[in-house]
Amino acid sequence: MTFNSLNFFLFFPAAAMLYFLVPQKYQxxxxxISSYFFYLFANMKFGFFLISTTATTFFAAKALGAVSDYQKITLLQNKGVFSKEQAKECKAICKSRKKRIVAAVVILNFGILAFLKYFNFLSANFNFFAKSIHSSAGLPVLKLILPLGISFYTFQAMGYLIDVYRGKYPPEQNPAKLALFLSFFPQIMEGPIGRYDDLAHQLYEPHEFDYDNAKYGLQLMLWGYFKKVVIADRAGILVNTVYSSYQSYSGFQLAITAVVYAIQIYADFSGYIDIATGAAQFMGIRLAQNFNRPYFSKTVSEFWRRWHITLGTWFKDYLFYPLSLSKAGLNLGKFGRKHFHADFAKNLPAIFGLSIVWLTTGLWHGADWHYIVYGVYYGLLIILSMLCKPVFEKINNRLNVHPEQFGWKLFRVARTFFLVCLGFILFRADNLPTAFGVMRSIFLMSRPAVGTSLLNGDFTKTDLLFFVLSTGILLAVSLLQRKMNLRETLAQKSTAVxxxxxxxxxxxxxxxxxxSSNDPTQFIYFQF
Known part of the structure; x- marks a missing residue:
């Protein structure tokens, strides 16, 4: 069931109305029940994987809690009896047990995700390599299903488990409540990836109907639908046509298409998040922010702090910092101080962490080489910008460039948008040869022997007009949001306005x- 389907237009009003009619303690x-109905409506088989993740996470968290309780009770009962060494040994044993529990469940759940998502990719590459060396060895290509939202709810579940391990909060004692946290229907398909301490209590506590929540929630949903069906789906007509035969288009046309795709993917993904956030707000539940006008960013690092925020913070908290501060990361820093310049050496732990994070980010998006290169591309950009920052600062000082000058900020925004558009070519292309072919045509400004107009087939002049106007509205709203809260400003206007x-x-x-009532256009991030 997708947000832009007739089924959802029937499901959500009924679910929202009944939510406020049932006794509050049963909300x-x-x-x-509504969340599982929403999720299983797509395919009953998907439920096995969701329930499996929920069950393993629940029992692992309970086991972590039991080990923590055992440690507290043992130390309390033996207070004044245990020596410092014995107390340390008790803590070390309990910590080791908890590490084994977390490792087992993390490997199991990410292993399921990796197998379903990447086994056939690995098989295809292994078979290609075996064939190239004339080997008869080979791996089978399996008919695997990839459950909707599995990347999102797996990350959310493992984030919860790691937080319990770290002692951030005690484990949830009710398996049904944990199941709701992992399956809440507005966010299960594409996020945002929730944190237990931010979201769970909102799901469990009772809510009364609130006019402002309903009003603002419906406003946000309407804005999300505008982004999706007016901007993103119309842009998709042009983008799909061009990428299906990119050799027929000039470099200039492909550059335009790259910009159009950047608008499409933002409108599509942020449109989904707006609909999800609005649906949750209607019921009095606030989801985490996932976008913050990313195309106004002045650096690539800033762009990723504003784009898919919850995924970025997940990688930062559960992958980047643990890697950078691990023994391997710290030893790398020590090695660097002995063999390299001090400025480079101090960044080595961060470089180590960023390299793994961005390789993982590329893999998270899909099982194909163009996604891997997409992640490596951003990792290199961010690492190089970090290493070259002192050089850039010296150049700017010598040129008397003031960082707050409007022209300089506009240049930096345009530069970042250009780099992001290049990255999105890697993201959108079906494979690496297509991505590199598109980039080559753009940089060489090539012209095909038989040119093709962008305005042909399904994308007409009328579509172009509507796309430009709607994108202009999107830009205007984004600019105004920097200075005011548009929803509150609108609320102060007259009823007629x-x-x-x-x-x-x-x-x-x-x-x-x-x-299209029969076959609504899927959201781009559904495939992840």
Whole structure:
């Protein structure tokens, strides 16, 4: 069931209405039933993987809690009896047990994810290599299903488990409540990736109907639908046509397409998040922010702090810092101080962590070489910018470049957007040869022997007009949001003005959107 399907338009009003009608102490139970119905509607087989992740996470967290309780009780009962060495030994034994529990469950759940997502990719590459050396060895290609949202709920589950291991909060004692935390229907398909201490209590506590929550939630959902069906789906017509035969287009046309795709993927993904956040807010539940006007970023690092924020913070908290501060990372720093310049050596632990994080980020997005290169591309950009920062600062000082000058900030934003568009070519292309072919045509500004117009087939002049106008609205709203809270500003306007805005937006979605009741366009991040 997708947010832009007729089924969801029937499901959500019914679920939201019944949520406020059931007794408040059972609201979370109703939410759990609704979430599983929403998820299993797509495919009943998906439920096995969700339940498996939930069960293993629940029992592992309980085991961690039991070990922690055993440590506390043992130390308390033997206070004044144990020597410092004995107390340390007790803590070390308990810590080792907890590490083994976490390692086992993390390996199991990420192993399931990796097998379903990457086995056929590895098989294809192994078979290709074996064939190239004339070997008869080979691996089978299996008919595997990739459950919707598995990357998102697996990351959310493992984040919860690691936090319990770290003692951030005690384990959840009710398996049904943990199941709701991992399956909450607005976010299970594409996030945002929630943190237990931010989200769980909101899911379990009772909520009364609140007019402001309902109003602001529906506003956000409407804005998300505008982004998705008016901007993203229309842009997708052009992008899909061009990438299906990119050799027929000039370098300039491919450059335009790269920009259009950057707009498409932002409108598509952030549109989904707006719909999810709005649906949750309607019921009084606040989801984590996942976007913060990323195309206004002045550096690539800043872009990734503003784009898919919850995934970035997950990697930072559970992968980057543990790697950078690990023995391997610290030893790498020591090695660097002996053999390299001090400025480079002090960055080696961070470089080590960033390299793994960005390789993992590329793999997380998909089982193909163009996704891996996509991750490596951003990792190299961020590492190089970190290493070259002192050099850039010296150059700027010599040139008397003021960092707050409007022209300089605009240049940095444009430069970052250019680099991001290049990265999105790697992301959108079906394979590496296509990605490199598109880039080559753009940089050489090539012209095909038989040129093809962008305005042909399904993408017409009318579509171009609607796309430009709707993108202009998106840009204007983003600029205004930097200075004011538009929803609160709108709330202060007269009833006539508010409803004029609502009706215009709704009519735009209905009459200008690319809609299909039989086969709605999937959200781009569904595949991950």
């Amino acid at each position: 979370w139970v109703f939410l759990l 508010r409803w004029a805005v609502y009706c215009t937006a709704a009519l735009s979605v209905v009459f200008l959107g690319v809609l």
